[in-house]
Amino acid sequence: MKSVRWAALFSLSLLLGTGCAASLVGKAAPDFQLPNYKNQPVRLSDYQGKSVVLTFYYADS
Numbered sequence: 001m002k003s004v005r006w007a008a009l010f011s012l013s014l015l016l017g018t019g020c021a022a023s024l025v026g027k028a029a030p031d032f033q034l035p036n037y038k039n040q041p042v043r044l045s046d047y048q049g050k051s052v053v054l055t056f057y058y059a060d061s
Contacts, residue, residue: 007058
């Protein structure tokens, strides 16, 4: 159930945040932290100077 709420919150933030996306073009992304597949924290700043692709998926634990 927690995963479903997280997915819904993320989807809602994408829908509401699309109006602000144009103001960020050409600027550095804000630093943030998310858990990886091993549930260890990973920060965007850990990959400074590299290309980063985020993939979100539902994993039934």
